[in-house]
Amino acid sequence: MAKYDLAKKRAIVTGASGGFGREFAERFVKDYGCEVIGIGRNEEKLRALQNALGGNFTYRVFDVGVKENWDNFARELRDTGFIPDILVNNAGFLLPFAKAEKHSPADAEEITAVNYLSSVYSFSALLPLLSRSAAPAIVNVSSSAALAPVAGTALYSASKAALKSFTECLSMDYKGKIYVAGVYPGFTKTDIFRRQNKGADNRLIEKLCAPADKAVKKIVKKLRRRKTRIVTGADAKAMGFFYRLFPSLTAKAIRGVLEKSKMEIFEDVFL
Ligand SMILES: NC(=O)c1ccc[n+]([C@@H]2O[C@H](COP(=O)([O-])OP(=O)(O)OC[C@H]3O[C@@H](n4cnc5c(N)ncnc54)[C@H](OP(=O)(O)O)[C@@H]3O)[C@@H](O)[C@H]2O)c1
Secondary structure, X not given: OOOOOOOOOEEEEEOOOOHHHHHHHHHHHHHHOOEEEEEEOOHHHHHHHHHHHHHHEEEEXXXXXXXXXXXXXXXXXXXXXXXXXXXXXXXXXXXXXXXXXXXXXXXXXXXXXXXXXXHHHHHHHHHHHHOOOOOOEEEEEOOHHHOOOOOOOHHHHHHHHHHHHHHHHXXXXXXXXXXXXXXXXXXXXXXXXXXXXXXXXXXXHHHHOXXXXXXXXXXXXXXXXXXXXXXXXXXXXXXXXXXXXXXXXXXXXXXXXXXXXXXXXXXXXXX
């Protein structure tokens, strides 16, 4: 299949104020001359990125987990004649690692809205515009937690597994019309651990995590090769590979590794 040519594309990247999203925006603008609209809630960080990247980066401040925000954004794009080529649904968050009982139904609603439903909302609001692009692409950032069960992440994993299934079905529904990719990163050094109650600054976590810039460089390389399933990081690759071969053994092994690590960040899982 022909490569996906990123040059001079118009992209929308959610969660552009930090981590993966910021890296995507930087790579798209700096390496491929793309025009990027970044979305997030932290205006200070988005403004700083705009100052760093110049006129090819603009931003909108809104909560991606609210459908109405996407409808308004789509209306604005239509009125201004902005036809996006690439939609990167990357915004998301992780709850503190803990047994499922420690999280409330309200937590479930929030994480489902942000980590999964946001991609459904953006898809349905932007499809009419994306369909007018000569090379439409949708990139959904899921997680290695959707590849195998990880103790202490029930709500997060469920939201990411929903996104995985949604992405895989979209890829079939629009085969040959829209390039759809699912991204499954392992532990990566970003601000994702900021909601952890304890141990988020643990040096072992620092060591476990791959650098975000390198991870995004690899992802972008695979996007250019039109890969539909992009797994980054040795941990994520091992989880995906072994879970497919030995599901119950692998799930138990992952639990065992986390428990034996004795890391503070996983304490609430094994109490
Ligand atoms: N880092 C990892 O180890 C890892 C592993 C697997 C998957 N992932 C996935 O990678 C994606 C990016 O995360 P990250 O690691 O880069 O974490 P991060 O540094 O915390 O970045 C998350 C981004 O999402 C945005 N965001 C969160 N909630 C939002 C909301 N309701 N509305 C709009 N924007 C929102 C944040 O922006 P504001 O704060 O400005 O709203 C921020 O820009 C997430 O979907 C995450 O699940 C990360």
